[in-house]
Structure formats: structure tokens, C-alpha cells
Amino acid sequence: MADYFTETQIPKQKYYNSIPFPSVLSPNPKTAVPCSVSHLTEAIKTQKPFLDSLLHKTGTVIFRGFDVKTAEDFNAVVEAFGYEELSYMGGTAPRTNIVGRVFTANESPADQRIGFHHELAQELEPPSKLFFFCEVAPTSGGETPIVLSHIVYERIQQRYPEFVEKLEEQGLIYSVFLREEDDLSNIGGRSWKSVFSTVDKSEAEERATKLGIRLEWMEDGGAKRIMGPLPVIRYEKSRQRKIWFANIGGNGPFKKITFGDGKPLPADICDECMKIFEEECVAIPWQEGDILLIDNWAVLHARRATNSPRRVLASFCK
Template sequence: MEAHHPFTEIQIPQQRFYNSIPFPSVLSPNPTTTTTTTAVQCSVSHLIETIKTQKPFLDSLLHKTGAVLIRGFDIKTAKDFNDVVEAFGYEELSYVGSRSPAGRTNVVGRVFTANELPPDQHIGFHHEMSEAPEPPSKLFFFCEVAPTSGGETAIVLSHVVHERIRHKYPEFVEKLEEHGLIYSLLVGADDDHSYIGSRGWKSTFSTEDKSVAEERATKMGIRLEWMVDGGVKRITGPLPVIMYDKSRQQKIWFTNMVGWQVAGNGPCKTITFGDGKLLSADIRCECLKILEEECVAIPWQEGDVLLIDNWTVLHSRRPTNSPRRVLASLCK
């Protein structure tokens, strides 16, 4: 049988290039001349075998670019997506006890909903579970239902963000490196999926017992202050913000400085320097502006799989008013 190169690297209008390296890299099926061969090339089974045989190439590509979009394959269901994720062979990261403010629901295997927030709400740039003792190293996203407009998962390179912010605000970055950040979040007892920061402490810690919640929180590096209304203030940190990526020998911007701006969780209250001092609102806004200026927002197509290196890429969600279903899988 004649051998074909398994992938074709294509360019799309939204890509950016840093030192001639595309961000993200986009892989599609190898173009063929016959309908039958094309169907085979695009099939999930062929993709799975290709991933297994081309794992060193894919790992190298992800390390070089930070994100890889796999587009044009016949991936239709959560089960298909789960099979694709498992083909990569990365160890699964347990989602129990995650501090995601929105929560996730298991769909099949190691596949979860990306979050439970209404699609018309914006989610700011963040590294997944950046406050956790063991954040995931890689994230997979899969578009099952593509919105007709908006709803993109925007991505941005963390080291590029760090360089720009450090150049503009060197003293601010020095203070971040010295003190880190403290995150404080007021949450209720129960979930309310109508806004970000809405995940209650009962589902966060998988218990209705406050003493058990405190024990589990302590293991996760979280302090709890109970409120008279049954809610709790979750306090985490100080946590490092500027990290060093040894494999790429560069500093990265590993934080979410957006804050939750509802239910008493304004950004000025939510995040402070590790010494307790407030962050400048003007500098915070400028940091978010830099993130937006450097990001890539590719409109989803059904069947897309986006693989992200969580150590070097931040992601966010653009709002949409049309139906949207994006699934996720987290890896150690």
C-alpha cells in the first residue's frame, strides 16, 4: 500500500506567526484524489491510528507552537472525541475537587462539558486551574455544536504576554514575582449556573459537611472563612504569577487577573498582591488589553479538536447568543 503523509499543515486567516512559527498550528487530512480514499483519510479510526504512529511529531509540534488545531476529520460525537484523546496516551487529570468557578459535567469517559455557564457570558483569559496544586499540563477542546457567530475559544501565548507586560510595567512585574497574588472568592452553598463564580462549596468539595470541606480545602491549599448566610470565602495564596518554563527556557504569565465581578466579587476585592496590597485598576485593564491584542480567536467548526499546552497558552471564551457545545478533557 502506498504511504501517505498523515497530516497537512494548513494556514487559516486568524493564525499569528512568531519568529515564523504559526500559532496555532492547524492540521487537516492529507488531500487525496479519490472519494473513497478521502473518506478513509477523514475517518476517526484513521485519525486515531495516525495519532498513535505520529505521536513524537505531534508532541514536538505542540511544544514548538503551544497549540494544535485538528480540523476536517469526521469527529461527530463525545465518544469519538474521547477515543481521539485516549489515542494521545496522556494521563488523565481527575476533576474531583477542581476549583473551576463554573463546574463541569462528565459526558463520557474522560470527556466533560467545558463549563456550565450560559453561552452569552464572557470568560476571561486564564490557565486552566492555575490556582490548583497540580494544574493540567494539556487541555483538549472539541466542538460538537458550532455557534453561528461568536463563542470562540480565544488563545494567547503566555510568554508573549509576559514580555509585553514586563516591558510596559517592569516594577509591577517585579512585585508580582516577589509577592505573588492572593485570590479571595465569595461563594454560596449551592450552585447557580447563571453567572461566573457561581459554583457552590458543596459541589466544589463534593460534600455537605463543613468540616469535610475544610479538610479537603486544606489539602488543596485553600483557606475557608464561613459566612453567616451559609456561604464561604475561599482564600488561596499567595501563589506565584511569573513562572519559568524550563522546557522552553522562558518566563510565562501564569495567572488569571480578571476576577469575578458579581455577587460581591469585584476584581479589586478578589485579587490582591501577596502582601495584601491592592492592584492598580489601570494596570489591570492594560494587562487585559495586551491579552486581547495578542490573542487568536478562531471561529469553531463542528468536529474541531484543539489541543493546548496549558503551561504556555492562556484561553478564554467569547460570548455568543447561538447554540454552542464545546467539550473538554484535562491531562496531567
């Protein structure tokens, strides 16, 4: 299975110090080896050191052109990497387990945009790696933009040093309002019952405490889920650099983000930070069969809105 993969250049890639972002792997036409799922999984197992090194160097790897068509195919690919699975207990995005380690991506309506974030940045144990798989590609829009965390940190720190210093000192408090029942019409629509897999409030509190979450019960039967203060600017040891590890663009009727002292974030600076994310991001249109492997400690991701059918599946690793 040597040289089964070939690195491909595609439109919209960026280059930082001559390193492509993201990197893209396709079947090597010179090997004449089929691009079936079984051959792909075998190649992943035999070339794991190369793939790990590439992911560490670039932060994101797209596998494009392989014969991956179903959730079962995707699960086999995820399993081939051998990464330990991470439970989605405590996460607020509406998701459904499809098969094995495979879940739907956020099930909120596809015409709703999702801002840049590290997956489960508001948890004590965020996943180290994420997989996304495109089962149905939208005809327009619906991309999953990605951006390098250290790049946006450097730009924001240079432009707003006092803001970044305060974030480093205080961290952020994330408050999410959970309904009593699921509401899939919005991005954070899971109920507390769904988030903690129980209908018993005492059991929900116990499970929340184990995850470092505080719950405050609301009069309407819902709950306020509070995490933090959590660090925003973190030092990523394996690459020896500071990274931006937060979501500051999510304030709204179901979510509130504040400094560690409870004071509100400056809206004007947050808006400018969002512009920096957009300037530095890469949003490659999905193709059916694409698999996106993201290092969650190096890259933030988002979701562009679309009005056409779109189905993307996900899997999380410790």
C-alpha cells in the same frame, strides 16, 4: 499511517519567528486514508512524537476536518494521546461529566464572556494540557481566543516593569466566594458542595486542605475559598523562558484577586494588560468537529460571548 496529517494555513493565524500560532492539522488528501475516528486515533498513537513536538513548538494544535461528531468520539481521541487524566476537584466553573474523561466546558450562560486565564492557575497542580471539542458551533461569536503566555509576559514586563517585579516578589492571592448551592447563571457558579463533592463541611475542609485551599465559612451558608500567594511569573523549563501564569481580570462580586500582601491590584494597569491580551490573541471561529489541544504552560485561553447555541466539551491532563 505515515503522513496522515497535513499542516494547514487558515485565516487569523499569527506567526512568531515564522512559527504559526496556532498550528492546524487536517487530513492529508494525498494519503486517501479515511478521516474516521478510528483512523484518527491510530494516527495519533503512531505519530505521537510528531504531535508532541508540534505542540511544544507552537503551544496549540487545532485538528480540523476529521469525522469527530460526539462526546464518545472526542473521548476516544483524548484517550489516544495517552496523557494522564487530571481530576477537576477544587475547580469552581460549573461543569458536568459527559462520558469518560469528557466534561462540558464552563456551563455559565454563553452570553457571558470569560477572561484570559491558564486553566486552574489558582491551583497547586494545574493541568499541563487541555482539550476542547466543538460539538455545536455558534453561528456568530463564541470563539475561544488563545494567546501565548511568554509574549504577553514580555510586553507587560516591558511596559510595567515595577508592576511585574512586585508580582514576581509577592505572587497573587485568589479568593472565590462559593454559594451553598449551585448557581449556573454565573461563570464561577459551583457551590462548595459541588466543588468538593460533599455536603459535610468538615470533609470539605479536609479535601480543601489537601489541595492547598483555605476555607472560611460565611453566615449565609457559603464559603470563601482562598488560594495563595501563588506565583504569577513562572519559568517554563522545557522552553527556557518566563511566562505569565495568572488571571488578573476576574475581580467582581464572586471573586477577588490581590497581591500577596493583600493589597489591591492597580485597576488601570490591569485594564491595560487586558488590552495587550486582546492585541496578541487569536480567535478562530469554531467549526463543528474541531478539536483544540492547548499546552496550558504556554497558552492562555478565554471565551467570547454569543447569543447563538454553542456546545464545547473539555478534558484536562496532568
